[in-house]
Amino acid sequence: MKKFKKILSAVSAAVLCAMPMINGAAANAASDEESYKKTFVVYHIVDNPQIAYFDFTIGYNSCLTAEPSMKTALCGTNSFNSIHYNISRQIKTTYSGSAFGTTGTAATTKFLGDLSVSIDDIYDLISCDNVAIKNANGKSMSKTALDNRIYLLGDVNGDDCVEIADATLILQHLINPTGYPLRDNGIAADVNLDGVINEDDALLIQQYDAGVIKHF
């Protein structure tokens, strides 16, 4: 019951976010088209470079849809496997290989939710459990060595909306990084998840705002 109330409280903010898109021509014929979605990403961040094995499980609420976790370049060619269980709404992922040797994002997991789902709700809708983390010697490490953080993809300025201002901020940042810094190293700005923040990400946000694409 508590979660349901929280979702309802987010509706008014979501309607405000959606206003620019409703004005777009592409959004007028929305009834028989795919509806707009918010794209949330769990970033699985290596906080201890000695990690050589991790095993985590993510569970998620029925108001979200999910994909298997994806590895980043940080995992290299080491063993990485992720399975999505639709029925139980769980994603199980394992990594096994050499120690990372550096910190950074090892994997990402995408979720799609309706516009009514706010970033404040998301930690109640997604649960991340680090089942086991080990070093290269097979010794168990603290489960907090892998940090799981959730962001609304494309919300560069952190106002819980994805709109043209976010694309503009990326472009301003590319020209003047110190004058237009990005929060948390721009982690929410890399909408195509290629590890680089550039004009391609700004363009995708513009396309989302214009209704050309409905999610990332």
Ligand SMILES: [Ca+2]
């Ligand atoms: Ca924003």
Ligand SMILES: [Ca+2]
């Ligand atoms: Ca990118």
